Structure formats: structure tokens, C-alpha cells
Amino acid sequence: MFGKMLEEIMQKKKIKVKDLSILSDITEGYISDLKKEKALPRRNKLDAILENLPLTKEEKEELFLAWEKDSAPPTFTEKYEKLKKENEEYKEILGNLEDSDLFDQIKMQKKVTEKLEKEKEKSDIYLQLFKMMSEEDRNYILKNILRNIECDLREKKIYEENKKELEELKKAVEAGIKYDF
Incomplete structure (x- = not known):
């Protein structure tokens, strides 16, 4: 050689x-x-x-x-x-990926995982606060959240494709949600 x-x-x-x-x-x-x-x-x-x-x-x-x-x-x-x-x-x-591509993908996955972990921590706090509220306050907050979601969907022009799910959530809030906490 x-x-x-x-x-x-x-x-x-x-x-x-x-x-x-x-x-x-x-x-x-x-x-x-x-x-x-x-x-x-x-x-x-x-x-x-x-x-x-x-x-x-x-x-x-x-x-x-x-x-x-x-x-x-x-x-x-x-x-x-x-x-x-x-x-x-x-x-x-690996589809002939270059090391940098693979490294970037791993870094991105790590960032997403970290972000999800932080969101999970926040959701635990939100749940604790939600438990402390009265039934009337919970319904008020949920209705406001649904209004905000509807506005965002309309603004992004994706309301029609998400309308069915949003209407189901509205009906559930109106009917009253039974919480097991």
C-alpha cells in the first residue's frame, strides 16, 4: 500500500x-x-x-x-x-449524515427536552394554583383561555380546521367539569 x-x-x-x-x-x-x-x-x-x-x-x-x-x-x-x-x-x-448534522440534531433534541421539562414544572405549579381556586373562578379562567385560543386560531387562519375540538371544549366548560383532585 x-x-x-x-x-x-x-x-x-x-x-x-x-x-x-x-x-x-x-x-x-x-x-x-x-x-x-x-x-x-x-x-x-x-x-x-x-x-x-x-x-x-x-x-x-x-x-x-x-x-x-x-x-x-x-x-x-x-x-x-x-x-x-x-x-x-x-x-x-445514518443516511450519510455529516457529524455536524448529527451533532446539531442531538443538540436540538436536548434543547426540546429541556424546554419540555421546564414546561412540566410550570404545569405542576399551574395545577396547584388551579386547585386552590373556587369552582366559579376555574370556569371563568377556562372560558378566558378558550377565548384567547379562538382568537389565536382566527389570527393564524386555522380556526376552521380546529373549530370542532374548540367547540367540544367550550361545551365541556359550560356543562361544568368534574375535577378529581
């Missing part, structure tokens, strides 16, 4: 074995052996190659990773390939 990648880079950048040999102080034969994957450089020779090839940071990292992979024991390489394959499968399952 390292050798093939080295050969591809040298072809792409039009670098001759002789030139790399002179720049990196490595024999031409050894560089040829590296390209043919007959040898794998030690760390000091790898560093010399990386320093003397005109590579982008990403290309250097890729070449280094290929060297690291080739120099690792076969069991490590197998585990690496297996994890890489699993990672690709997970990306497919």
Missing part, C-alpha cells in the same frame, strides 16, 4: 527516482524497492521522503498512514480494515 501510494504520488508530481534519491539521501535502488513494495522504510527514511516530496499536509498524512498500516502487525491491519468497513456501514445507515 505504501509503495503503490509513493509510486502514484511520484508519477502525479512528476518526480524521478533519481531526484528523490538525491534530495532524501536514499539510494535509487532502495526507492525502487519501496515503490515495488519489496521494502518498507524505517521511520528516519520515511521522514526524509516526506520532507523532500512536495506534498500537501493531507497527502503527507495519507502516505504516513499507509506506512503505519503496512508496518503494523497483520492483526492490527485486519482490525483496522474491519473498523473502517463498519464505519462506512454506519454512515450508510
Whole structure:
């Protein structure tokens, strides 16, 4: 893998074995052996190659990773390939979402959950206050709430589609609601 990648880079950048040999102080034969994957450089020779090839940071990292992979024991390489394959499968399952998209979704879910928790706390307080009121005051408050809801629905132009539910609530308030608290 390292050798093939080295050969591809040298072809792409039009670098001759002789030139790399002179720049990196490595024999031409050894560089040829590296390209043919007959040898794998030690760390000091790898560093010399990386320093003397005109590579982008990403290309250097890729070449280094290929060297690291080739120099690792076969069991490590197998585990690496297996994890890489699993990672690709997970990306497919998630619909190829980028990490930031997934992270943003998780953050949004957390915010919604926190907001719901706060609303639940408020509703407990409202319920306690509602219990303390007289029956007459409860009916008055409910009628005002229903009027406000109706105004909001009309303002948003969605009254007609919610009219049935609103009318049922009005009838229930008029008939008197039996509370079990």
C-alpha cells in the first residue's frame, strides 16, 4: 500500500527516482524497492521522503498512514480494515449524515427536552394554583383561555380546521367539569 501510494504520488508530481534519491539521501535502488513494495522504510527514511516530496499536509498524512498500516502487525491491519468497513456501514445507515448534522440534531433534541421539562414544572405549579381556586373562578379562567385560543386560531387562519375540538371544549366548560383532585 505504501509503495503503490509513493509510486502514484511520484508519477502525479512528476518526480524521478533519481531526484528523490538525491534530495532524501536514499539510494535509487532502495526507492525502487519501496515503490515495488519489496521494502518498507524505517521511520528516519520515511521522514526524509516526506520532507523532500512536495506534498500537501493531507497527502503527507495519507502516505504516513499507509506506512503505519503496512508496518503494523497483520492483526492490527485486519482490525483496522474491519473498523473502517463498519464505519462506512454506519454512515450508510445514518443516511450519510455529516457529524455536524448529527451533532446539531442531538443538540436540538436536548434543547426540546429541556424546554419540555421546564414546561412540566410550570404545569405542576399551574395545577396547584388551579386547585386552590373556587369552582366559579376555574370556569371563568377556562372560558378566558378558550377565548384567547379562538382568537389565536382566527389570527393564524386555522380556526376552521380546529373549530370542532374548540367547540367540544367550550361545551365541556359550560356543562361544568368534574375535577378529581
